[in-house]
Amino acid sequence: MENKLTVGIDIGGTNTVFGIVDNNGNITFRGEVRTAEYLDVEEFVKTISTKIKHFLSNDQRKNLVGVGIGAPNGNFFTGNIEFAPNLPWKDIVPLAEMFRKELDVPVTITNDANAAAIGEKIFGGAKEMNDFVVLTLGTGLGSGIYVNGKIMYGADGNAGEYGHITFVPGGRLCGCGRRGCLETYVSATGIKRNVLQILADTNEKSMLRNKSIEDLSAKDIASFADKGDVLSIKVFQYTGEMLGKAIADIFSIFSPEAVFLFGGLANAGDLIIEPARMAAIQNALEIHKNHIKILVSELNGSDAAILGASALAFQ
Amino acid sequence: MENKLTVGIDIGGTNTVFGIVDNNGNITFRGEVRTAEYLDVEEFVKTISTKIKHFLSNDQRKNLVGVGIGAPNGNFFTGNIEFAPNLPWKDIVPLAEMFRKELDVPVTITNDANAAAIGEKIFGGAKEMNDFVVLTLGTGLGSGIYVNGKIMYGADGNAGEYGHITFVPGGRLCGCGRRGCLETYVSATGIKRNVLQILADTNEKSMLRNKSIEDLSAKDIASFADKGDVLSIKVFQYTGEMLGKAIADIFSIFSPEAVFLFGGLANAGDLIIEPARMAAIQNALEIHKNHIKILVSELNGSDAAILGASALAFQ
Incomplete structure (x- = not known):
């Protein structure tokens, strides 16, 4: 051929x-x-x-x-x-x-x-799944949602804007002009706002104070956390907890086989996944507690x- | 046959x-x-x-x-x-x-x-729709969601628990044991909790004070509102606003053709639909503002x- x-x-x-x-x-x-x-x-x-x-x-x-x-x-x-x-x-x-x-x-x-x-369905970890959610943690938070084996486009192609659900009523200002969107807490830019919030809250020393917020990346925060920087660990715990709460809601709504994390933040691995898993289980409905599955995308970025x-x- | x-x-x-x-x-x-x-x-x-x-x-x-x-x-x-x-x-x-x-x-x-x-798809107002959401406003808040012309069951049949998304973090205690679930604000029981909250907030006179909360129904509140009872109107405005904010999120997630309201509370008609529509439009993403459609179920209860x-x- x-x-x-x-x-x-x-x-x-x-x-x-x-x-x-x-x-x-x-x-x-x-x-x-x-x-x-x-x-x-x-x-x-x-x-x-x-x-x-x-x-x-x-x-x-x-x-x-x-x-x-x-x-x-x-x-x-x-x-x-x-x-x-x-x-x-x-x-x-x-x-x-x-x-x-x-x-x-x-x-x-x-x-x-x-x-x-x-990509996850055809080349990655969702080959055998018909109902799953991919969260892309980049500049914003995007979601690609499979229902009954098909992408959910909605009536007009605009479904799946999970990053823009109002996660904290009256919360942070979002690029979309509204307040409290999930992606202002959970994304590559959201985690930097979490850094600022946590640094504002305490005078504790931290490697996070030695780099401008403009230059700081999720990778930097992860490397500080690996070196034992307490506030960097706290930033990932907080971000993971927010992510886990969102995933608990995703299970209430979609009851998917799994939620895949994709993009820069997902590369932080257990630093973000473990607090997310704990928060998801803690915040899930009884019927979902036993099958919360959070996976890292099997695809190379x-x-x-x-x-x-x-x-x-x-x- | x-x-x-x-x-x-x-x-x-x-x-x-x-x-x-x-x-x-x-x-x-x-x-x-x-x-x-x-x-x-x-x-x-x-x-x-x-x-x-x-x-x-x-x-x-x-x-x-x-x-x-x-x-x-x-x-x-x-x-x-x-x-x-x-x-x-x-x-x-x-x-x-x-x-x-x-x-x-x-x-x-x-x-x-x-x-x-x-029922809405086969006998009601959704006959021609492939992507729509039905919210049932009864003792709790239930959701039946059509995606690509089929009910969304999820991987295990437990999808569609939209009444149990965490709508107000740390909010009201829900029958499910968690806090802040949407149905504690928007349902036949939720509206009664809104009554209590609003009565607690003021000493203003109201017909709502003359009936035990146990005996009070959404129908009573609607009939007081029709008679001009200010706090009863306020209860519907508040409940409608919460409902509308939830519907804005539903459009972000599903981008449905329409959201249908079904059950006792929906019978209050414009008392709840108008504040819901306003709040939904106000809180929707730019891409959804122009086609927010909230309909009352065409089916007899x-x-x-x-x-x-x-x-x-x-x-």
Whole structure:
């Protein structure tokens, strides 16, 4: 069988990764750009398209069957990115149509978290599952939700914004303009706000005080915690507890086989998973206490996102 | 075609209604018992089964093809009622098997709210919808959720406990043993707790002070509000606002075509729907603000529950 090619593009608030994928799931070309540097979305589309066309030989171009895009607030039904609080482009962006014009193949778009969930289902730890939830802990908190073996898109493609449930009424201001959204507590940016809150609460010494909050990453906090920094451990406990409470609610709502954690924060492993598991069990309904299952995504971060997005194009 | 019969049984925290339903959706016999009076579940099953057998002629008995039961915490996959906080029977009750022994036909059980949603899909306002949510506002708050045209059961039949999400962290004690569950604010019992909270907050005169909280019903509060009782209006505004905030989250999660309200509280109409709609729009994500749709169930209360439960048996 002739080798069919797709392009998978994963757009994050910070970086965009993309690749050319064959029908065996091999990534033959990888690229990356910094999303935030492209205030003009036209330029963003042109830059990526040019790189892809440059890589494909004329021969290969005719094997390209489609493009799949995972993007925050990407709408499967309309092909648009709609009111994405964590992207530089406001209102409605017809991204699928823009890429279609450049690359001349069908373009499918979905929420970046849906793309991650499709990746988990096809290439990762959810191969045998029909009901599961993937939480992507990046700049924001995204959710890709499988119900009865299918991604839940909702009536209009906008389902799955679990990061924007009101988790703390009247709580922290969110990029979406509202207050108390889950992602202001549990995400790569949320954990930094947890750092600030915990540092404000005490004068205790901590390695956390030696780096600007701008430069601090979840990886730094994890490495401080590994070195025994008490407040860094506390930051992970607090973040894990918030995550666990959210997961208890996710079990009440979806009763999934498992909740997968994906993205930077998930790499902190037991530092965040253990407090999350404890809080989830403690806060779950009686009927769910015995089968709370929290797993780390089995997919390698950036490849997973590319593969998940490309799987959209193969579907 | 020979007329096939099913039995639909709707078990609520207060009352249980049941009926014999033919394949045209006509209810040929209706019965009712007070759930709370049956501390012994064996007696409950015997009483209802005897009434049904008594009504069916020998001829009709052979046309009975199945029994469908809607019950709080009813599990579609196991046939059990599992840890229902609002029923007199604790732990795990194998109710489907108990009725099967008495009536000698297949028995299917599900969450009472799922039964209401199936009723709405087959006989009510959701006939053309594939993605919608039914909230049942009774003793508790139940949810029946359609995703991609099918009821969402989750991996183990326990999905859809939306009444038990933690709506107010550290809030009111719930029948499930946890704190702050949505149903402690928004349900027939929740609205009475809102009455107490609002009466505690002021010395203002109100008709609400002339009736014991035990005897007070949502219907009473609505009739006081209609007579211009200021605090009664305030109770509905507060309850509606809580409901609307919950519905904003439901749109973030499910992006349904509509949310249907079912049960006693929904009968208060605009008294509760208008503040709910306003709060839902105010608290929704930008992408959802323009299509928040809150509808009152098109089904007549007790018939709907019987029909919804019986539809399970026909399925």
